[in-house]
Amino acid sequence: MTALHKPEALIWDIPGGIHPAERKELSNRTPIQPAPLPMRLIVPLNQHIGAAAEPLVAVGERVLKGQLIAAANGFVSVPVHAPTSGTVSVIGPQPYPHVSGMLAPAIVIDSDGLEQWCELSPCVDYRSLEPSLVLQRIRQAGIGGLGGAGFPTAVKLTARPTQKIHTLVINGTECEPYITADDLLMRERASALVSGIEILAHLIQPDQVLIGIEDNKPEAIAAVQAAIGERPFSVRVFPTKYPSGGEKQLIQILTGVEVPSGGLPADIGMLCQNVGTCVAIHDAVILGKPLISRITTLTGEALARPMNVEVLLGTPVGELLEFAGLDQGKLNRLIMGGPMMGFTLPDFAVPLIKTTNCLLASTAAELPAPPPAMPCIRCGECAEACPASLLPQQLHFFAIGQEHEQLKAHNLFDCIECGACAYVCPSSIPLVQYYR
Template identity: 60%
Template sequence: MSQLWDFSGGIHPPENKIQSTRRPIRTASIPERLILPLQQHIGVQAEALVNVGDRVLKGQKVADVTTGMGVPVHAPTSGIIEAIELQQVPHPSGMSDLCVILKPDEEDQWVDLQPVENYQKLERDEVLRHIRDAGIAGMGGAGFPTTIKLRPPRDRKVETLILNGAECEPYITADDMTMRERASEVVTGMQVMAWILRPSRCVIGIEDNKPEAIAALRKAVQGTQIEVTVIPTKYPSGGEKQLVQILTGLEVPSGGIPADIGVMCQNVGTAVAVSRAIFEGKPLISRTVTITGDAVQEAGNFDALIGTPVSALLAEAGLQSNLLNRLIQGGPMMGYTLTTDAVPVVKTSNCVIAATAQELQAPAPEQPCIRCGQCAEVCPMELLPQQLFWYSKAEEFEKAEHLNLFDCIECGACSYVCPSSIPLVQYYRFSKGEIRNQREEQLKSDRARERFEARQARLEREQQEKEQRRKERAKAAAEAQAKKQAEAEQAAAQGEAVDDRAAKAALVQQALERKKAKASETSAEPSPTAPAETKEQPDFDALEKQLMQAKAKLNTMQGMLDEAKAQQADNVDKLERAVAKNHDRVKRAEEALSEARKQVAAEPETPSSE
């Protein structure tokens, strides 16, 4: 016999399980409408793959998750897609979510199924793909995608695989009846998961208040290495962390998961779904749901299609509307009140309690805490419920989180024993929700700040690049100007024309030299003995051209001087001397032109010969 350990706290509420175990599992009839929520798992909401008016077959994908964590949703039967719209879904808040509305055609026609003949010949990733495509998520209540759990990190080797058959919550018997009637599927499903994980130990944990299920499982595991371990009945022994501690003696660290200590837990319903996906090729389109409570005449378990309205199952169980006081999804300890019976069965639905007023009485008004300490005594996580309550009520969320608020499994044991009728779990849920909202807001703020800082860095980088390009252009312009100035100085020193300006200056200089030579020739007076000759008239056009050329060179040199002064160049003095020299040339050209004009004006008319 395997050694067992115990966990702190715990309670023994009335079980109320016998009402729903008197009959075998019944197959629920196909309703007029099936409501298929696109969010039936932890992770990203699935996206619809069908359109209104499409005909789908039983087992066909109607929605899938393309990116992120999630699993697909399948059509539970053949029919026509009637709508894709918001519908109320099972949730404590009574929220609505996007759903695919399927109208069955009563033909119940399957798609082509592809069972795996020998899964051990396939790669593990291929088997995991089959499980994922079957849309299997944890059916114990959390709805975590099964393939994610079956693919732990490489540094976390799973040594112990546990199948959770404790089902400690009062009223719920879905797992109990599944183990009784489908023990072989439970075992084969566990064998598939064990082949994927390769643990050294496989164990099914089951409470001792289920003798029929224990006998059926022990018979089914004969010839295998799977252990069936019976544990004492105590709530909440079916909690994942509590069951791990009972069967292994190991405690899951605060904020951690069982994989951190080499343990993995799966639900017996999940094992059945895995077995059907591999050996029959069937996706997860139905599950066992307990319909119980004093307001129904034939309490029991139903194999219901996913998407079946709760009202249809209540009708099959013989609901007495005049006696109904409350509808509870789940068990009385961790469940929540349904605001309507129109919500559908989803992959995580395991029980609906139709309770009368006497069966589950309304809680008494909340009274002040008397500090009795009973909540701390029964807490299976060894927390301080009283302090968590004070901090939650005062909205001192940081202090509550410091006291390991998120280790609370919300089992309700503290609320159950509280003599002041304080809804402690509701306070804890409120605090957790507020902390999550604050974290999301902080995350959004951090992302916005990162985007702003990235934008500022980009703008600064672009400005620096722009400034660098401007400096490079200025440097290139300065180098070009310096080169031109050097060439101008060289031209001035050598008298050579190296560009247009220098060429024009050379032309002006040549014109002035010609004018000077011509002025020297005309200034010589004829001798008295020389025969009288007619004096040559001055060439005004040439003189005026020389004057214009001299002024042009002067303007050119003046421009070079002004530019050099603006840039504070070193050759200003040289250019000033060149400008002064050109001023003299212009002056001499003007004097020559003026002298020629005077000469023509003073010369007497030459008498004509008769």
């Protein structure tokens, strides 16, 4: 493992990784804008990993902004809140952001335009509360991880009692091309971010807090360092490389320690949280606000005004694209997420959900279709690019042959689906699709 010398701290490298064109300058030059209030909000009951929430409202009922409208269904689940005030018009299958185009259960709210909040219960003095009560506030606010798959945050914080969490890692990496939502959030909401980190540190009592940010975000780095002040949190800056933002990859970069195959960071006493999740924790505990909006990047060359917006969950994607000046004639593919790990959206009617960090409206020239796949030439490029030190070409052959035991033996479950292998493949084999 090579250590790259940094004056403030030691940084390690990860195996593999790639350097695709960043394209961040499209959307990171303007402040975060408020997105327009839609007439209808489609609020899916499942915007996270785990069980869908159970509706608590009826069609025709008036709801207030921030009101609980669906309860968590089991331990691995999160509740859902009304993003604005209005009337419940539908409870049932609605368009959902998934590559299949299938419908999913949702609550539809017809906005009344008043943005009338329900009563909130802020708690500035959270340190006087039992940690379990602070955790309960996070759970009740409907927070799932805002950086990746959307794992319920309170579940992640209920760490195994067998292992103390000694290192809290805050992920401000945002390594995927085009996406700048976390960059702008760190620049503009650094004090709320630090407040959220303090709440996490109060709950977990770690020995150290490490904040990882790639070196292509100088404004964010400066803002976070200024907000930290004298607090004992360490900002670690490291060279830009994809996929440094993977949870296990970031832990390796910041500590030099590898999460064991098939294991979780908690197994080695570490916990990772995204910067957006930290701000949501601040909003939930200090302000008493549930998670009903998020910062999302609107980008791509088919948009006249790429930018980052703070947008209500449930806002139809088409309305956001219109706000950013979509040229339908230029649009080739609409991707939710980035070009490496995102997926093509079936239509514009789908709502924005808690895990939507980016909408990429790309032209054909910008993200051309890959050429037809050719046979594997066993060049080994994919293995060199793999950040999890897997053997992608072997996994590819096992996947074609449905050899599930061999896939398991070759650690398929350590694959983070980053797409680095497919990106470098000279035969244009869509390797990640086989693993999925």
